[in-house]
Structures are given as structure tokens and as C-alpha cells.
Amino acid sequence: xxxxxxxxxxxxxxxxxxxxxxxxxxxxxxxxxxxxxxxxxxxxxxxxxxxxxxxxxxxxxxxxxxxxxxxxxxxxxxxxxxxxxxxxxxxxxxxxxxxxxxxxxxxxxxxxxxxxxxxxxxxxxxxxxxxxxxxxxxxxxxxxxxxxxxxxxxxxxxxxxxxxxxxxxxxxxxxxxxxxxxxxxxxxxxxxxxxxxxxxxxxxxxxxxxxxxxxxxxxxxxxxxxxxxxxxxxxxxxxxxxxxxxxxxxxxxxxxxxxxxxxxxxxxxxxxxxxxxxxxxxxxxxxxxxxxxxxxxxxxx
Amino acid sequence: xxxxxxxxxxxxxxxxxxxxxxxxxxxxxxxxxxxxxxxxxxxxxxxxxxxxxxxxxxxxxxxxxxxxxxxxxxxxxxxxxxxxxxxxxxxxxxxxxxxxxxxxxxxxxxxxxxxxxxxxxxxxxxxxxxxxxxxxxxxxxxxxxxxxxxxxxxxxxxxxxxxxxxxxxxxxxxxxxxxxxxxxxxxxxxxxxxxxxxxxxxxxxxxxxxxxxxxxxxxxxxxxxxxxxxxxxxxxxxxxxxxxxxxxxxxxxxxxxxxxxxxxxxxxxxxxxxxxxxxxxxxxxxxxxxxxxxxxxxxxxxxxxxxxxxxxxxxxxxxxxxxxxxxxxxxxxxxxxxxxxxxxxxxxxxxxxxxxxxxxxxxxxxxxxxxxxxxxxxxxxxxxxxxxxxxxxxxxxxxxxxxxxxxxxxxxxxxxxxxxxxxx
Numbered sequence: 001x002x003x004x005x006x007x008x009x010x011x012x013x014x015x016x017x018x019x020x021x022x023x024x025x026x027x028x029x030x031x032x033x034x035x036x037x038x039x040x041x042x043x044x045x046x047x048x049x050x051x052x053x054x055x056x057x058x059x060x061x062x063x064x065x066x067x068x069x070x071x072x073x074x075x076x077x078x079x080x081x082x083x084x085x086x087x088x089x090x091x092x093x094x095x096x097x098x099x100x101x102x103x104x105x106x107x108x109x110x111x112x113x114x115x116x117x118x119x120x121x122x123x124x125x126x127x128x129x130x131x132x133x134x135x136x137x138x139x140x141x142x143x144x145x146x147x148x149x150x151x152x153x154x155x156x157x158x159x160x161x162x163x164x165x166x167x168x169x170x171x172x173x174x175x176x177x178x179x180x181x182x183x184x185x186x187x188x189x190x191x192x193x194x195x196x197x198x199x200x201x202x203x204x205x206x207x208x209x210x211x212x213x214x215x216x217x218x219x220x221x222x223x224x225x226x227x228x229x230x231x232x233x234x235x236x237x238x239x240x241x242x243x244x245x246x247x248x249x250x251x252x253x254x255x256x257x258x259x260x261x262x263x264x265x266x267x268x269x270x271x272x273x274x275x276x277x278x279x280x281x282x283x284x285x286x287x288x289x290x291x292x293x294x295x296x297x298x299x300x301x
Numbered sequence: 302x303x304x305x306x307x308x309x310x311x312x313x314x315x316x317x318x319x320x321x322x323x324x325x326x327x328x329x330x331x332x333x334x335x336x337x338x339x340x341x342x343x344x345x346x347x348x349x350x351x352x353x354x355x356x357x358x359x360x361x362x363x364x365x366x367x368x369x370x371x372x373x374x375x376x377x378x379x380x381x382x383x384x385x386x387x388x389x390x391x392x393x394x395x396x397x398x399x400x401x402x403x404x405x406x407x408x409x410x411x412x413x414x415x416x417x418x419x420x421x422x423x424x425x426x427x428x429x430x431x432x433x434x435x436x437x438x439x440x441x442x443x444x445x446x447x448x449x450x451x452x453x454x455x456x457x458x459x460x461x462x463x464x465x466x467x468x469x470x471x472x473x474x475x476x477x478x479x480x481x482x483x484x485x486x487x488x489x490x491x492x493x494x495x496x497x498x499x500x501x502x503x504x505x506x507x508x509x510x511x512x513x514x515x516x517x518x519x520x521x522x523x524x525x526x527x528x529x530x531x532x533x534x535x536x537x538x539x540x541x542x543x544x545x546x547x548x549x550x551x552x553x554x555x556x557x558x559x560x561x562x563x564x565x566x567x568x569x570x571x572x573x574x575x576x577x578x579x580x581x582x583x584x585x586x587x588x589x590x591x592x593x594x595x596x597x598x599x600x601x602x603x604x605x606x607x608x609x610x611x612x613x614x615x616x617x618x619x620x621x622x623x624x625x626x627x628x629x630x631x632x633x634x635x636x637x638x639x640x641x642x643x644x645x646x647x648x649x650x651x652x653x654x655x656x657x658x659x660x661x662x663x664x665x666x667x668x669x670x671x672x673x674x675x676x677x678x679x680x681x682x683x684x685x686x687x688x689x690x691x692x693x694x695x696x697x698x699x700x701x702x703x704x705x706x707x708x709x710x711x712x713x714x715x716x717x718x719x720x721x722x723x724x725x
Contacts, residue, residue: 008315008394010596017597018556021537025610025651049585050554050597053547054540136385143384162382163718164408164634166415168556169648169709173716187396189387 009196013046016184018168019147020050020131023182024057026172027129030182034060034087036068036076037247038204039133039185042193044083045200046184059086061130063118065110066093067228067249075205090121109252119155122179129172129180137189147186153177190245191270198263208266210243210258221254313389316523317396319413319446321437322423327454331423331493332386332397338500339388339515383413392519406433407667407681410440411632411721415707418523419448421514426459426490430472436667438473442480443630443683443723445703447526450487450517457492461505466490479670481700487521489514527594528702532560532568532616535650535705539609540599552583552599553608555651558704560616561593562600567617570608571695576617577604594704611652613695613705621705625693626659628725629708632683635719637712639678645719649694649708656690656710678720688722699723 023030032047034040047056060080064073080087092110095101100120101113122130136143146162148170163171174180185193197204215222215238216231222240223229228251231237242255243266260266322328386397398413400406414420420441424434441449451473459465470488477486489498490509497503500515512520540552562568562579569576582589583599592598600614608614615621633639639658647656662685663672678684699706710720 006314006593006596008313008389011315014556014595014597018537021554021597022651025538026653051538051540052585053550053552054542057538137387143386144382159382164412164721166412166709166718166721167703167707168416169707171648171709171711171716171718173646173711175716187385187387189389189394191389192394 009192009199012185012188012192013049013196015168015187016046017050019170019182019184020047022170022172023129023131023180024051026170027180029125029127030058030129030131031061031088031125031127032056032058032131033133034062034076034080035133035247036062036072036079036205037133038193038197038208039135041079041202041204042185042188042196043131043133044079045196045202048083056083056085058131059088061121061125061127062087062089063114063121064089064091064093065114065249066091067110067251069205069207069244069247069250071207072205072247075203079203088121088125090117090124092117095120109249111249111252115155122155127179128174129182131182131184133185134181134183135188135190135193136183136186145183145186147183148172149181149183150174151179151181155179157181191267194263194267194270198267204263205247207244207247207255210241210261210265212239213242213255214238215240215242215255222257223252223254224250226250313392313394314523315394315396316419316518316521317398317417318419318421318518319398319400319410319417320421320423321400321410321441322421322433322454326423326425327493328423329399331421331452331454331491331499332399334493334496334499335397335515336386336388338496339390383409390515390519395518407436407440407632407683408634410437411444412634414441414444414446415721417444417446418526419450419518419521420446421450421452424451424453424469424473426453426455426462426465426469429469430476432668434473435476435670438477438480439665439667439670442482443632445483445699445723447523448484448487448521449482450489450514452514453488453490454493456490456497456506457495461490461492461497463508466509483700487512487517489517528559528697528704529594530560531619531621531697531702532562532566532614533558533594533621533697533702533705534562534568534600534614535652536608536610536612536614537651550601551605551608552601553614554597554599556597557592557594558650559594559702560619561591562616563591564589568602568614569617569620570606571613571615571621572623572693573607573612575604575606577602577606579603611650613650615695621695621697623693623695625691626687626689627694627696628662629686629688629722630683630699630725631658631678631686631710631720631722633678633680633720635712635717636680637715637717637719638680639720641676644713646711646713647688647690647694647708647722648711649696650705652694654690654692654694656688658686658710659689660687662686685725686722696724698725 095117101116134142146165150163151157214225216235225237240257243258243260244255260269320328384399386399388395400409400413422437453466453469490506491498497505498513502513534555534557536553537555540554542550564579566579580603581601582592641658644655644657647654661675664675664682664684697705706724708722709718712719
């Protein structure tokens with residue numbers, strides 16, 4: 001028998017494929033959340049490995065804040081076309097028009113409101129499981145979340161009352177109206193994701209690589225200038241070589257100063273980085289120590 | 302050569318471990334120390350816990366705060382449930398299942414331990430082997446964790462005494478003889494607070510010549526932690542594209558839970574007992590001559606047989622057992638006690654069947670290991686029971702095979718996972 005080395009990436013990949021197949025087999029009507037970001041790009045490759053030569057046994061779903069970077073949306077559509085799979089887009093603009101989302105100001109961050117549009121989409125299509133790209137290393141509350149994360153009929157996560165998860169025997173059962181969020185890459189770190197992108201030679205949107213961009217230094221971050229973000233009184237605009245570590249809402253997703261122009265340079269930088277991914281780039285998570293936990297309890301991814 | 306190869310990261314293996322101990326044993330400090338000294342703590346996390354330490358009027362940074370997760374826990378200064386931590390060295394990636402050490406300990410430890418390669422049992426050097434140390438070692442052996450490390454912590458508080466360390470090792474070894482441990486126990490004296498023998502050797506334990514904790518975590522042999530003898534392939538999903546090009550393609554998708562397989566090998570499909578030969582081993586665009594646990598693959602076979610989810614492919618001649626009544630050790634996880642009159646759902650590999658707990662042989666007192674007669678099961682109880690399921694399941698004893706010897710029990714009404722079982 002040949003002994004190929006079984007690396008941590010092989011182990012994480014095999015675990016994720018196993019999880020996706022469990023979802024397909026045991027859930028009635030699942031969907032895979034695809035945003036065009038790097039974590040969900042990895043999910044798509046894992047789904048290809050799990051189900052080819054067959055088609056995906058679920059549609060792709062994007063909850064669009066309409067505050068997305070244009071490069072990401074363009075990438076999303078190109079990738080979906082390549083795969084030949086079905087993409088459902090549900091836009092927050094609709095939730096706003098219907099009065100389901102009420103914003104204080106036109107330009108405020110839409111991240112927290114994605115939950116409402118997501119829950120509406122879950123109700124509309126009667127999804128009983130949504131596969132997402134969240135990772136436990138991202139944030140404290142995520143570190144305690146199950147791979148199969150049960151949500152009640154209001155989409156809420158109850159951290160104190162989670163189902164025990166043993167071996168790889170996942171309890172996928174839900175009553176009508178309830179649903180599961182399933183996180184196949186729970187055990188991956190940011191570095192694992194980039195290593196996998198390199199190994200599988202996956203394409204990612206251009207804004208992940210270093211480029212010149214106009215930014216406004218605000219609080220501890222660099223806010224990208226766009227139609228949503230303009231300098232306030234006393235602020236100034238700088239042109240800096242940056243890349244994005246996450247690609248969320250343009251109004252609150254900050255790039256980091258970087259010269260990394262290729263995946264291997266990003267890996268080198270990530271291996272040495274001294275600031276966690278969300279701490280560096282998401283203003284909404286810095287709002288309070290429990291910001292993510294509170295959003296998750298309300299039905300966030 | 303790419304950057305990844307330069308770092309050696311692409312060859313790193315994955316090791317999952319659990320640290321067992323109570324708050325007072327310095328467990329959180331030890332995990333914080335491992336993360337800190339292996340440079341896995343990021344600056345914003347460090348500044349956040351420095352702020353909290355300061356708010357609580359502590360001097361210096363309390364590393365144990367790193368492993369505190371939720372708002373409720375931070376307010377009350379306790380830890381609930383299992384949290385997962387990640388760190389890496391060029392040799393290995395590590396996943397820590399961090400379980401808190403209070404009343405629900407049994408349930409949480411069993412959960413965290415179910416996937417672990419290794420358990421660290423923390424002992425306070427001043428207190429020696431306590432009831433809870435015995436409980437932790439028993440649970441580690443029950444769940445079949447392949448490697449056990451006894452970390453004698455707080456050596457700084459006993460003057461780094463060699464005598465104290467050796468006495469504790471002897472005490473532990475004496476009672477551990479009664480446990481069915483699958484490998485040797487490693488003993489390490491350390492001070493999580495000062496960092497001696499965690500990642501660095503430090504200057505205070507010159508008399509100790511063994512490994513540091515990190516050395517052990519990086520080097521302990523985990524290749525044989527999975528069963529390499531018996532090929533077990535529970536079918537998760539059957540792929541039938543039914544396109545023009547792939548009209549007759551039938552791929553059996555799943556994860557090899559143990560053993561290995563090669564193209565041409567004869568396999569038996571259970572429970573039907575029919576057999577065939579492996580035609581292809583596929584994954585996406587790759588095709589392999591052989592594959593081994595724990596790879597996820599797609600198999601095709603030479604013959605056209607009716608195979609569906611819940612069936613298991615095994616190598617002919619490596620037969621498992623097939624029964625609908627079997628003895629098992631169960632750990633009751635739910636606040637809702639066992640109702641012996643009720644039918645439950647049993648999930649075993651990829652098969653879901655109805656089942657009942659037919660009989661409770663005895664409950665184990667996890668502190669004394671005594672057997673007690675009992676007619677109900679409550680949360681945190683560990684008991685030997687007789688299970689009866691509606692259709693036969695294909696299994697191996699848990700001691701031989703963790704994947705095909707384990708099951709969970711689900712309450713049909715609440716859908717909660719109420720128990721974890723290990724087949725005897």
C-alpha cells in the first residue's frame with residue numbers, strides 16, 4: 001500500500017466534503033450561501049469535490065446588500081456561469097422597499113440587516129439548511145458554534161442550548177419552520193483557506209490582491225472611498241497600496257496596507273500577521289466585545 | 302518553491318486534543334500559554350484581554366481570558382460548553398476542544414473528546430491526584446482517546462520539586478492500571494504561569510529530561526490513531542448524473558472510515574451481503590489506484606447492484622458484525638432523563654434507525670468506578686445498556702473502530718441529541 005502523506009489540508013478537505021454530503025442526504029431543501037468572498041469560493045470547490053460528476057444537490061444563494069464591491073459581484077456571476085449551477089439572489093433593497101429593513105441613514109452599514117433578508121429568503125424557498133463559509137477562528141462567538149448550528153423558527157441561535165456534536169455523527173433534524181446553518185469549514189483558519197486556494201489554484205476577486213486605492217484613515221482602520229464613504233470634516237483621503245482580507249459591505253469593510261500581489265504572497269503575509277482578520281477589517285465587530293454574538297443570536301450567518 | 306513549502310506548512314498534519322482540568326488547575330492559562338508562546342495570539346486579541354484584565358483590577362495580562370467566549374461567560378467569569386481553538390507550528394496544525402470543568406463536565410468532556418487524538422490531564426502539583434483526575438482519565442479511556450498526557454502544573458508553587466512530581470506520577474500510574482488505555486501515559490512537570498516546559502524548557506526544571514508539552518504535541522505518532530486494518534465505507538450519497546455522457550454512471554460517495562482500498566479489491570455490500578470489485582476510486586478530477594482512511598472519495602464497482610445510503614462497503618474477508626441487539630456504554634447528555642418506555646432515533650454511521658434502551662446493566666460512578674444498579678438515566682450518567690434497534694446495523698466494537706462503533710441517540714419529539722453510545 002502506498003503511503004501518501006495526509007496533510008492537515010487533506011484532513012480538513014475530507015471533513016468538509018463529508019459534511020456537505022450529510023447535508024445533501026439528510027436535509028430536504030438545502031442551499032449554499034455564496035457571496036463571491038474567499039470562504040464561499042472554497043465552499044464551491046468543496047461542493048465540486050463532494051458531488052461531481054453530478055450536479056450540486058442545492059442551489060446557490062446570495063444575500064446581496066447592494067453595498068458590494070463591483071469586482072466581487074462580477075466575479076460571483078462569472079464563477080456561477082462556469083459551474084453551470086443555479087444562483088438565487090435576494091436583495092436587501094427589496095427588504096428596505098417592503099419596510100422590513102429600516103435604515104437610519106442611506107449609507108450606514110448593511111451587514112447587520114442581512115439577517116432579515118436571509119430569513120425572508122429561507123421562508124420564501126422553505127430552505128431547511130443553509131451551508132455557509134463561517135470559521136471558528138474568526139471570532140469568539142463562532143468558536144463555540146456547532147458545525148450543524150440549529151436555528152429556531154425565528155432564525156435565532158441559542159448558544160447555551162446547542163445540541164452536543166459528537167464524532168462526525170451530525171444531528172440534522174429540524175421541525176418545519178426551523179432550520180440549520182451548516183459550516184463545513186468551521187475548523188479552517190484564514191491561513192488554511194489561502195493555502196487551499198493556492199493548492200487548488202482557485203480564482204478570487206481582484207480586490208484580495210494589493211492595489212492602489214483611495215482610503216480615509218478613520219478610527220484604527222482605512223475606509224475605502226466610494227459613493228457610500230466620503231471624508232468627513234477634518235478627514236483626508238490618501239492613496240495607499242492595500243488589499244482586502246474580507247469582502248463585505250463597502251461602507252464598513254477596511255483593507256489593510258499590503259504589497260501582496262499573489263496568493264503565495266498573501267499566504268506569507270497571513271502566516272506572519274499579527275492582527276486577526278475581523279479585528280483588522282470589520283468596523284461592525286469592534287462595536288462591542290459581544291457584537292458578533294448579539295448579531296448571531298438575531299439570525300445572522 | 303512556493304512560500305508554503307518554504308514554511309513547511311503544506312506537510313503539516315492535523316492533531317486534535319482536549320485539555321481536561323478544572324478552572325483552578327490553570328487549564329485556561331495553559332492553553333493561553335500554548336497559544337501565546339507559539340505566537341498564535343494576535344495583537345488585537347492581546348490588547349482586548351489586556352483591557353479586560355485591567356478592568357478587573359488584575360496585574361499583568363490574564364492569559365486565561367483568551368479562551369473565554371460568550372458574553373454570559375465574561376460577565377460571570379465562567380466557561381460554558383465546548384469552544385474550539387486553533388494554532389499551528391510548522392510541523393502540525395492543532396485543534397483544541399476546550400471544555401469547562403464544572404458540573405456538566407462529563408457531557409462536555411465526552412463531546413470534546415470524541416474526535417480527539419490526545420488528552421492532556423491537568424493536575425495541580427500542590428493537590429496531587431484528585432477524584433476529578435481519576436474521572437478525567439476514566440472518561441478519556443471510555444471515549445478511546447489514543448494518547449494521554451498527564452501535565453503536572455503549578456510546579457512553581459512546589460519549588461519545582463522532583464519528589465512531588467514523581468509521587469504524583471506514581472499515584473496516577475497506580476490507578477491508571479485499572480483503565481483500558483490504548484497507549485502509554487506521558488508525564489510532564491510544568492508551570493503554565495511561567496511557561497516552564499510548555500513551549501520553552503525554562504530554567505527551573507533542569508532535572509527533567511523528557512519532552513516539553515509542545516515537543517510531544519508536535520511529535521507523538523498519530524498515524525495509527527485510525528484503524529488501518531478494516532476497510533469500512535458507509536455510503537453517504539449515490540451519484541447518478543443520468544446525463545447522456547454518464548448515462549450508466551453510479552458513484553458511491555462517502556468517507557473511508559478505516560482501512561484502505563485498492564482498485565480491483567473485492568468488496569461486500571452490507572447488509573445485503575452481495576459482492577463486487579472496485580472499478581474506480583475518484584474524487585472530482587482525480588482518479589486513484591488506492592485510498593485510505595480518512596479520505597472522502599467516490600467509488601464505482603464492476604457490477605450493477607442496488608446500493609443506497611446507509612449501506613456499508615467492506616473488504617471481503619474483513620467482516621464486521623451485523624445485529625439488531627448489542628451492548629453499549631452510553632453517556633446521557635440531555636436534561637430530559639431516559640424514558641425506557643420510549644422509542645428513540647439512533648444514528649450510526651450513515652444509517653438512521655429506531656431503537657430502544659432495552660435494559661440498563663449498571664451505571665458507572667465516575668469517581669469510584671463502582672457499578673450501581675439503576676433503572677433510569679440522567680444527564681452526565683454513564684451506563685452499560687442493551688440496545689435494540691429496528692433493523693440490524695453493521696458495526697465493530699468501539700475499541701476496535703471509533704467510527705463504526707459509535708452512535709448517537711436522538712429524541713424524536715424534541716430532535717435533541719440525548720445520548721452518545723459506544724458499542725461494546
